[in-house]
Amino acid sequence: MLVLILKILIPFLLIFNLLPLLIWVERKGSAYIQDRRGPNRASFFGIRLGGLLHTISDVIKLITKEDIIPAHVNKPFFILAPFLVLFVACVTYAVIPFAHPIEINGGIFTFQAADLNVGILYILAMSSLGVFGVLLAGWSSNNKYSLLGGLRSSAQMFSYEIAMGLALLSVLLLGGSLELSALIDDQTAAVWRWNFIRNPLAFILFLTAVFAEANRLPFDLPEGESELVAGYHVEYSSMKFAMFFMAEYAHMIVGSALITALFFGGWQVPFLSTEFLRTNAESGLFMVLLAHGVLFMIIGFFLLGKFKSGKYGDKRDYEVIVIGLPMTVIGLALGLYTLLHGSFQLGDMGRQVFAAVLQFGVFMAKILFFCWVFIWIRWTLPRFRYDQLMHLGWKVMIPLGLASVAGTAIVMVL
């Protein structure tokens, strides 16, 4: 029971702790794309940490703001909608495996909250539910802009779900299973067995559909800031608004996880299979620890090198030391310990855990890369128009999706 709760809680907390980080990356990343500095004002006792604290002050602000429920709204649905949106955005992670299962006392321990044998159907079902939250928000707000936003989003999500389903269908034809863990197993550690190489068309379709599902530019029509003010969440304030906001980022993370799991080999470490990792765990651990030590030291030295007394003339001068010094010390300690200790002796359990941790790390790295792609595209492309969006969804993506399914099926038969 405890294991199950932990299994549910840990990935959930992981996503929720990634949210503020991702918001920071979005704000800072967009700033660097746009030749400006980005957030760097919020400070606690003079320590600013390059804008990281903005997220915390945003949260404090949003929690303490007055929660306004306008008089003309449909109250039950108005309150329900943000919960629904956030709920749906967060539950999809349940079927995503984070690492290769390990054996404990003969039993198999999987790194996913629910090892459903119809994982892909679950994903489709949950993403379909996402429409309801947005639609309810748009309709119950009783505001014309919201209504248009809700209308747009429902049409958009329904249309792109079909393309998404077809892309998924190609993948499950390749993998021959509805189970996500089986699909990842099927892709193996060899990069050319990953689905984005085996079926690039399905990958592009799925990527596009995930963008549309997450309501991110170039598909952010439901919000369409310049047209519909804020679209379906125009009447929301305080934490209810924050829930929509969080849902968008949760969508991004879950979407990235899905792209990774379905097309980029999930937790597979490129070219290093689980067996290989387990048999070579001892030298692998040595190398990983040493690499981390060196990495920490490089970052630490880089930060310490940036220290210049009197640069700002206040506590900000010491920020680089506050972070840089511990990093250098940790890196130095880690590296020295590894070098002095020499080879490690790992039991059967230790080898499995080492492989799982490494795979988990690789999985997270892939997810974060796709999160960055989301951000990168958002600040590069303009927005579609409603009819162009529908045109793309129905007349381009669905035929392509069908072609992808048919092509995959033919290749599989041959």
Added chain:
Amino acid sequence: MPLVQKELESETMTLNIGPSHPAMHGALRTQVELDGELIVRAASEIGYLHRCFEKHSEHSTYQQIIPYTDRLNYVSALMNNSGYCRAVEKLLNLEIPDRAVFIRVVMCELSRVMDHLVCIGTNLVDIGALTNFWFFFNVREKIYTAIEKVTGARLTYAYTRIGGLARDIYPDFASDIKAILKEVEQGVRDVVGLVANNRIFCDRTVDVGVVTKEQAVEWGFTGPCLRASGVAHDLRKAEPYYHYDEFDFDIPVAENGDTYDRTMVRIEEIYQSIKIIHQALGRLPQGPVMTDDARVALPPKKEVYGSIEGLMNHFKLIMHGILPPKGEVYSATEAANGELGFYIVSDGSMRPYRIKCRPPCFPLFAAYEKIIEGHMIADAVAIIGSLNIVAGELDR
């Protein structure tokens, strides 16, 4: 199977876009009747930023009006300054020193560059491409800094005077501007690289908000919007003033008159303005920047304190202001947005009897409701950005 197919009953929805709406630059308001997302009918309303510029001018001396003109098109206020001053100078039949003319040209073309940067930048924001905005605004900021060093203000300059300029440029101005213009060109290149062949941008703008040649002339369009429709009319070429006939520059003309063309004409005009600025800076003569005509120019302090004529002249100019002869005058300059005209009626007193300002965006906004009919909301937003309506100038 039913013999008669009955259509589902549906109603149109009336939606107020503006006066407070993120895409309505300033305080513009358009009521649209929507069938789904399609605009069936539209009606615009103006006056939310009415500041009584014309009536107010009737109660001010001629010099006091110069700061008011800053508030017309606040994106390129220097052009309003020199446009107004040129009208009064025409009324007085006054020649201004050549140095002042060339500095006015430089300032006007810099303003044109800034105006186009703002217009294209905000239009792209409305379409959803936010990054381009900063590529433009970063360089615009640098132009602002240089102009601030000359005029002392960042937005409302009040830099020109009737008869010349308030003060001369600083010594390094030319080299500063040349360095900034390089960055402007780089910024424009960046943006063109991002949008010019971008499929989404083209889909959003090509054949959206088409204004034909005939319509553009009929509706009284001027400036980039007219030239995008294929009419090569530019007051700098048609009725040259300020030595514009001696500068080597082209008038960009497009064919379709859609949103894409309007954007691209503006981008090309930025390049042409840069060309003019380089030439004007190269030809900048030495000399005073203010005429010594006693009707408009304050005498030097030495004369004020040293001679009775100087003292009287100073006193009369301060207390009574400029006294132009009886008569009326219309003077038009090519502002960033089109023809900016000032019609001044003088009864010989210190205050104008009547001032009428012909803002370039008034005909544009008058046609806006006709252009957007049959388009979608997203198009309406893209079109209004490309027409570049500035509320301060529209409502005056």
